[in-house]
Amino acid sequence: MRPWSEALSLACRLFLGGLYLWAAHDKVWLPAEFAAAMAEYDMLPLWAVNPASVALAWLELVLGLLLLLGVWLRAAAAWAAALLALFTGLMVWAGFTGAGFDCGCFPAGAGHPAGFESALRDFLMMLPALWLLWRPGRWLALRPQ
Amino acid sequence: MPAERKTPGLALACGLILAAALLLGLACNLFMPQGIGWLPPWISRPLWQPVGLAPAAALHRQGALFVDARDPSQYKAARVRGALSLYPSELKLIYPLLKDTLAQAPLVVVYGRSRSRFPAAEIGQFLRGQGLGRVYVLQEDFAAWRAAGLPVQAPRRRSGS
Numbered sequence: 001m002r003p004w005s006e007a008l009s010l011a012c013r014l015f016l017g018g019l020y021l022w023a024a025h026d027k028v029w030l031p032a033e034f035a036a037a038m039a040e041y042d043m044l045p046l047w048a049v050n051p052a053s054v055a056l057a058w059l060e061l062v063l064g065l066l067l068l069l070g071v072w073l074r075a076a077a078a079w080a081a082a083l084l085a086l087f088t089g090l091m092v093w094a095g096f097t098g099a100g101f102d103c104g105c106f107p108a109g110a111g112h113p114a115g116f117e118s119a120l121r122d123f124l125m126m127l128p129a130l131w132l133l134w135r136p137g138r139w140l141a142l143r144p145q
Numbered sequence: 146m147p148a149e150r151k152t153p154g155l156a157l158a159c160g161l162i163l164a165a166a167l168l169l170g171l172a173c174n175l176f177m178p179q180g181i182g183w184l185p186p187w188i189s190r191p192l193w194q195p196v197g198l199a200p201a202a203a204l205h206r207q208g209a210l211f212v213d214a215r216d217p218s219q220y221k222a223a224r225v226r227g228a229l230s231l232y233p234s235e236l237k238l239i240y241p242l243l244k245d246t247l248a249q250a251p252l253v254v255v256y257g258r259s260r261s262r263f264p265a266a267e268i269g270q271f272l273r274g275q276g277l278g279r280v281y282v283l284q285e286d287f288a289a290w291r292a293a294g295l296p297v298q299a300p301r302r303r304s305g306s
Contacts, residue, residue, distance in 0.1 A: 031174060031181045036233070036267075040216075042258035042286075046188055046266075050181050058170030062162060075158030101216050145152045 001137060009137025012128035016080055017067030019125065020060045026107040027057035037104025041090065041114075059083070067132075070141025077132035084126035091119035186270065193255070193269035196281035201254050202295050204281070210250035214257035214268040215287065225256065225287065226296035233264045236271060247272065252279035258286050 001009070027034040035053040038044065044052055059079065066076040091103065094114035103114040105122075112118050138144050153161060174180040182189065196204065205211065211228035213220045220230040229243055247253060253272060257265030269282040283290070291297050 028173070029179070031177075031179065032185070035181055035185070036264070039258075039264070047184060050183055050185065054170040054174050054181065055167055058173070059163065059166035062166045062169065066162065072153070072158045072162065075153075075155055075162055078155060078159055079162055 001135060005135055006137050006139045009132060009135050010139045012132050013067050013070065013073065013137065013141075016077075016125070016128050016132070017064050017069075020064030020067065020080065022064075023106050024057055024060035024064055027053070028061055031057065034104065037102070040101050040104065041094070043090070056083075070138075071143045073132060073136035073141060073144045077129050077136060081126055081129035081133055084122050084129055088119050088122040088126065091115060091122055095119060185267070187266040191266065191270065191282075192273035193266065193280045193282045195284050196254060198283070198285045198289060198293055198295075201256075201281065201283050201285075201290075202293070204252065204254055205296065207251075209252045209254050209281075210247065212247075212253055212255045212268060212272070213287075214255050214265040219287075221300070223287070223291070223297055223299040225290060226298040228256075228298070231255075231268055233267055236268070240271075240275070244275075247275075247277060250277075252281065253277055254281045254283055256283035256285075256287060256290070 031050075031054055034057055035050050038053045038056070039046075039049045060083070063076050063079050063083075066072055067080065087105065091114055094103070095116035101114055103112045103118045105112055105118065112121070136144050187193075201209075205225065205227075211225045213224045213228040213230050214232060217230055217232055217235070220228070220232075224230070229246065231239060231243065253269075255265045255269045255272070257268070265282045269280045273280045
């Protein structure tokens, strides 16, 4: 890989890893609040809300760590892109239904209402994940493959 | 010659990442004091009673007080006729203002969403915890109430000039 490509991959990794860690820390530390935020969407049956919220919070944390440390980058990028695609769809749906509540994506007080604006944000965040899926890079990576 | 490290395929690595997240989540949630159970207490140990659409409509006709547990913006857009708004994030602020009205109601029906029954069940549990006698949680959502042609209150739209 060329140096500019390596540098871009590293920048994408650090950005996405930091983003996922920032998004996850509140969800992991305050699981009840995140479960309530997930329940707002009314997409899951009540028995699935708590387990799914715990799983999602920890998946985000693990992805953040893997991306920052540079471990299994392609798989981590695939998960990151898949989650962001899911979130984009969810935000589009929220936009159509006029949900209006906080999207629950980031720590409380970040002020991101669920809707089309958040869908665009999630879509743009998916681009670095797709780049990493294609070009994971090796700079400062513990175990890229 | 150094031994080559085996690298898992993409699908296997994705599966391992998911398994690690699930295991970590399960273990930490179990030991964290703020960890959550499989179901929230207002679902696993409900103090309220569920009520279907038709019985709830009958209760409405008999003068039951309806509580809208949805987002305030949704409440403003349209609600069950006569319903009060009580939303979890504003519960501690608003409840003291509505306390007397709620206490005088013969029975209370809380409604919110249908699948996750959020946050109606949480509000129902809270109200029962505050000593209200008969608290029901509607099993359907507001859309179903409206679709059934039951009484709805919505602000009148201004006609164009």
